[in-house]
Amino acid sequence: MKRLPFVFVTLVFSGCNSAPKPEKAKVPVSTTAPKVEYFHVDAATAGAVHGRVSFAGKKPVRKKIDVSEDPMCAKMHAAGLYDESVVVNPNGTLANVFVYVKQGLEGKTFEPSKEPVVIDQKGCRFAPRVFGIQTGQPLNVVNSDPVTHNIHPLAQVNRAWNQSQDPQTEPLKRRFLQREVMIRVKCNIHSWMRAWIGAVEHPYFAVSAQPDGSFELPNLPPGDYTIEAWHEVYGVQEQKITVKPSGKEDVSFTFKGE
């Protein structure tokens, strides 16, 4: 019985001793929080890379997709829904090629854009099918269809996630934090739906356009770069270029079909 108060006293003391520790720890944490120095491009010397992606060979025949998994999707595509893994433009260029600066920006940290990139689930397709996003930039997932969709990015470097989305619900907000070229995206509910996301830690990425196959990487600081072009069927190609102060460099890629 006599020992009891003593025990209490030590407990209280140890409590007092330990209590200020987190307080102390808090101070350095807040003051030494890593302050990121973002790189700012000098407009006076900034250059650009532009170009176009050509397609050589026989234009593949687009396959008709079986949409019987969902009668609502079938209804939206009475004339049939066709595979979009290869989209050759009327002028012979190739669309949906992801082009980005693979090397040459090391040591520079770019502030993530606050402008959300939007991926829509519309007509039982992902739109756009191929797009880039800066690491840390918001991704808004929208469902414009009258059916339940599911978006499942099969990320390997970033955290993979899987989310179903009912019609008329608020956009899902997500981010990717690591470079990953590319992240394959599927819909677990509609097996034909595909998208590809290129997540890079800078703003120098583009997708070759419909209908002319062009792309542009503007406001690029002068330097030596490796530019990579990626296509979901035809793989990757890269080219080394030098961007001179205020230089406009032309880079073209050609993917060959069968």
Add this chain to the structure above:
Amino acid sequence: MEPTPRTSSQPAAWAPLFVIVLSAVSCSSPKEAAKAPPPAGPVGTPIEIPVPLGLPPVAAPANNKPTVETVALGKKLYYDTKLSADDTVSCASCHGPAHGFTDGSPVSTGVGGKQGGRSAPTVLNAAYSPVQFWDGRAASLEEQAGGPIANPIEMNLPHEAAVRKLNADGEYPKLFEKAFGPGPATIEKVQMAIASFERTVISGNSPFDRYQFGGDKKALSPAAARGLAIFKDAAKGNCVKCHTIDDKYALFSDGKFHNLGVGMNAEGELADLGRYTQTKVEADKGAFRTPTLRNIAQTAPYMHDGSAKTLRRVVDFYVGGGNSNPQLDKDIKKLELSGREREDLVAFLESLTGEIPKEVLSQ
């Protein structure tokens, strides 16, 4: 949507089935009587609740075996808006027969237009659930019945006020005496009576039951029969893993809690922690009690937050493999089901609309 109970294969009324077992069960034993204060207990005519095809017997606590009088009193209370602060909301407002004993809304509206975050679960076959509420916070129907009466966003009537109101009423005091013997109404008696009534709100003898337990192979359409096979197939739907079907009956619920990832906010976080709010166990985050699927075609919208409007959307949600989150149940996986198989599952779910005794409906 009005459930039209078909009584062709069931007695029109229960009266002939009432089994008189008298004092042995309902009277307190000498041991219990020695305790203070003596617990309230029914004093009327005990009944055996008739059980339709496909359901097990209805169990009741030893101190609250259903009687003609407690069930009748419970029914009156269940449908009476007097149990709310401003006489506008009854139990049936949110758990009404027109919507399979739910209210047809994503979340319910209580006194003064107040809304909560969860969808009203059906009272149908709640008698068989080991725990009540989506998060299981009540261990019995008796305990559950007290919750919404006092809840500020539901009926908003503190228990003392509710009891005062009933004791001042022209009809209730004599009904309480008939049901529980001399003495005024107490909240305990209110809860016991409502629970006894709810034990009679059961649904069975659906086309599924006649097919599965009654040997009537024509009771299900070919699509519904295929749907049942998918429902049971571990490599297809595997729905029975949680929505159970036993050898002699089917409750369509394991009475446990599972996380499907329903109710994620825009940022991908669980908006409602469900079972975790009761247990503080990490693995229970976002887990909710498996609901019965009885009369599911009448109880849209679905899920604990009422987020799924149709059965097809529920099926699609499961096909998608739920929503990823750290506590996602290990049995929730992407399902490989063709479009027809998904429609078959919906057809099967629609075959679960059973008979509800007409005695439980409001007059």
